[in-house]
Ligand SMILES: Nc1ncnc2c1ncn2[C@@H]1O[C@H](COP(=O)(O)OP(=O)(O)OP(=O)(O)O)[C@@H](O)[C@H]1O
């Protein structure tokens with residue numbers, strides 16, 4: 468497991484699944500689930516700063532899926548897939564809700580929204596991750612984090 472990232476970086480065709488799990492939509496299950504996912508990431512040579520950011524984004528996406536997507540209906544599942552391809556980590560979080568229009572979210576930085584305590588999750592995910600895409604009418608969010616290339620400046624943000 469320790470060399471998974473190295474192997475994936477050395478072999479451009481390699482894709483390693485780190486986690487592939489479905490949890491019922493219960494908020495009480497989220498903290499332990501996120502912790503166990505992070506434990507798996509800690510087995511990889513991923514920088515602490517990246518782990519912090521990945522944990523944050525995974526948490527925001529899973530909470531959105533449980534709360535907004537599946538509306539806390541524990542009969543509905545949230546599926547999480549984490550994989551490493553080459554020099555990037557992919558997180559996919561899917562729910563079984565109705566989807567939403569992810570193209571028209573309010574900007575949390577405008578004067579009328581800046582004091583709101585909600586509406587920042589997706590904004591921050593987009594800031595932190597290198598690529599964010601939605602599929603299935605918003606039921607799936609796919610987030611990509613690029614790792615810094617060995618021994619040089621990253622061409623990418625973060
Ligand atoms: N999986 C989802 N299914 C349905 N609607 C969603 C989903 N994810 C997000 N949304 C909608 O997009 C809005 C913005 O999500 P975002 O995570 O940015 O903010 P929030 O969840 O309202 O607040 P917070 O800052 O606590 O995350 C949500 O209020 C919700 O209406």
Ligand SMILES: [Mg+2]
Nearest residue numbers: 527531588589
């Ligand atoms: Mg949210």
